[in-house]
Amino acid sequence: MIRPRWQALKPQHGLFSWRRWDQAIAVIAAVNLTWVSIDLTYIPLRNFWLQRNLYPVPSLPLVVPLPWLPDITPWLDPLKGIEPHRDTEAYLKAFTALDRALQQNGPRTAESNDLLQHQVVLTTALMDSNPFISSGQAGALEKFKNRLRARTGLESARDSANLLLSPEHLERSPWSQERQFWSQQILPLVESNYWRSIDENGRPSDLSWRIDTPFQLLFLLDILLRAWRLKQRYPAIRWRDALLRRWIDLPLLLPFARWLRVVPVTERLCGAGLLQLEPLRAVISRGVVALLALELFEVIAVRVVDALQQLIRSPQLPERVRGLCSYQSSDLNDEREVIELLRLWLPLLLTRIGPAMRPQLQAVISHLMQQSLDRNVVPDALRRLPGLQNAESEFSRQLAESMVTSVLDLSKGAGNRIGQRDPVLESLGSEALDRLWEELAHTLEQGPVLSRSQDLLVALLEEIKRSSFRQIRDQGDVDALISELDGLNFNPGRPTPKDQA
Template identity: 35%
Template sequence: MSASRSLPQKSVRRRKNLWFERAMAIVASINLVLVLFDLTYVPLRNFWLLGNVEILFWNIPVSLPPPPPFCRPSGDSTPDKATFFTQCYDWVKGIEPHRDTETYLNTVNQLEQQVEQVGLNSLKSPTVKTTLQDLQQLSAEMIETNPFEAVGKSGTLEKIKNSMRDHMRREVPKVGGKISATQAFALFWSAEHLTSKNWQQEMKWFNTNIRPLMQTNYYRSISENGDFTNKFWILDAPFWSLFVLEFLGRTFYLSRRYTGISWLGAMTWRWYDIPLIVPFGFIFHQWAWLRAISVAFRLDQAELVDMKQIRAQAKQGFVGTIAGEVTETVVMQVIDQVQGAIRRGDVAQWLLRPPTDKWVAVNDVDELAEIVSLMTKLMVYQVLPKIQPELEAVLQHTRGWCPEPIFCLSSTQEFAWNWQSAHPTHRKVNYRSAGIDPQNTDEHAGRLFRLRADSATGGEVYPHLGRRSKTTACD
């Protein structure tokens, strides 16, 4: 009965924990969205203001909500254009409408109002002429002072100047290609150019091509530490406080639930929650995107997102990288050990040393000696010649101790030839049956490896081991 009661209790407790995990995962996801929006707001402010998506040569308009009444514009002046996002978030970044460009656009608005009130015949009136002269002067000051430079938008001013020059070359062909941006603006805002015939057309062109570029300019205040104003900490403080309290409470609960685990040890279990408890609103603000790691773990634990496949791929890549490094290290160490054994003569000594144990012979044939002989023939006459260039390149690159034939084959061949001359009574070998050319004296080196089968002969030849010729490349 007790076991049957404990199962429902565990399921209820797990269900409550799952709901808590999901709630915290959703809160962390909302905070991550806010962090990413804050990090990209200034670079993408043109989009949040104008709602245009530029893809190569196409502009895709996106409808953005208007500014709400509960969000007041930052600064003393009202911006010429605002949306829900800019009017509600400019204050976080300390962004205000720039006085010079706002004055310019307000003067254009004033000119349009004057013409609408009096009519197109007012273009020759003194009031309109005065407004046009003001616009000419403001244009010259804008080009000279460059109000876009403070926030890194000098490219926008260049677009404005190029657009105005190209437009005036098309509208007034007699000006030719030798017209400056100041002259183009002065000619555009002149009573001779703005007539009753082209007033609507010219103002439509200005409001479509020049006004949006001027609207993107802004002024951003400087904080006491010399950086741009950033009040993101005000929005992040509630989330940060919740994450800190949850982290401390969770780790304390784990330290109490599991014996032998300290509070600090429980914190190391939850290492992926560290980005959530770092106050990025005050320090290292550009690294706030690291909270995506914490959110990914929490979404997986809350069973809202399945990341088993991602974890498997990550583990496979990590293990594969380590396996490759380990394999390369082992191969290089084996090559080094083989090189050292050959240089010391250990391999030849092992092959020629008389057997101390009694070998088991079947049908009067030393099976072990035959196996060693066959393997040696295979290695020396078939494998080594095929891989000799690659091994030479590896050894020369790693150690450089034998720049000539691989494994000092010249010394081995010379030793085998001297041994054959000193022991003419050695039994004959059917070279052709073994796949060896009798005319090739280099292949007599294989006789060195047959001495393992004849203990008496091997003992006689043992003193010749390790002897090197003066002309060998291995000295």
């Protein structure tokens, strides 16, 4: 491949240190991508990060606790403008006080009775006001009611709350058991509710740009350094072109559509040698290229055959043939190229290829002459004389040899003269070609030759197109093509002598 003139390479210095820098930036970019993925999914997955419980089947009470995961809500809630909701926060505080009183004094004391009644009032108010709507978790209240109904078997969630928080029920069921129900199934739903502030533009508050900005500044510095390194390697390249070479890094600088950063991060990890995706890329690209190759070949073949058919059907075909004449062309280079090709190939045919075929030419001419003598010259009565056939064969051989020798000698001389530049010969050759095109065009214009030739050629091309595409469809299975490529790539071939050595 020819190198562009501006790519005058200079020796690279400090290549090892720059590779270390690229690897460090690639790791930082991977960290930033991790942060972006957490930031983009934090609001939908806040309940998971808050409780760190995994529900494989949402319709079943199956919980997989993940206590080893860190609780990131205290750090990310302020960035998202998330604060505890007043109603749910008051509900949780009241339950904490109730839990402490029941564990210390039991359900029959005046303090515990008041706290139970207060908790019933808060539960009823929670059902009536539905504070979960502000956080987009209206379904949490439905889960809250359904779990109360399932616990008591009653149809009303309010009646279920009154029963579960009554002193009589707590005397029959120990608070240790009821406390586990409230702590594991009810309170997590209440804790998931929050209140999110609104900025001056009427949109939910989001201060995550404070963490993303340092990464973007670092990526901008790295892009400038890469452009400078490219400028040092190819001095003739312009700064604009050097910066455009890093177009793939644009998502690293955009404050929106940040999920696109997976593309430049993957490219940097692969370029730094920290991630190997070449086998996966090869498998994917091989399937895509095989599929596109078949489709593209069919489209190109159809267009080419259709163009040829339109050209043949054109009533101006004789004029197009006549347009090949030198005096009809405005560009003399085409005619000169034809003359140069003839001047190149005619000497080869006359001086090399023709003499190399001397034995074959002599045999053909000798055979033809002997047949002519047998049919036209020698009478049937003399043909029966002994030795006459041998004489005919020898005479035919000598005559053919002399004729071929004379013709080849003449062709060698003509080839040597054609190989030399001769203005007169070039002019004569140009006139001969012009005459050829003129006679061909004149012949096409006379009689039914043109229309009949057009019909035959178009039918021939149509048949070629149909048969070829039928064969392509029969053999165009992408899976079979990929299997054939695998056989060529992975099957061991016959060892060469160099391999055997």
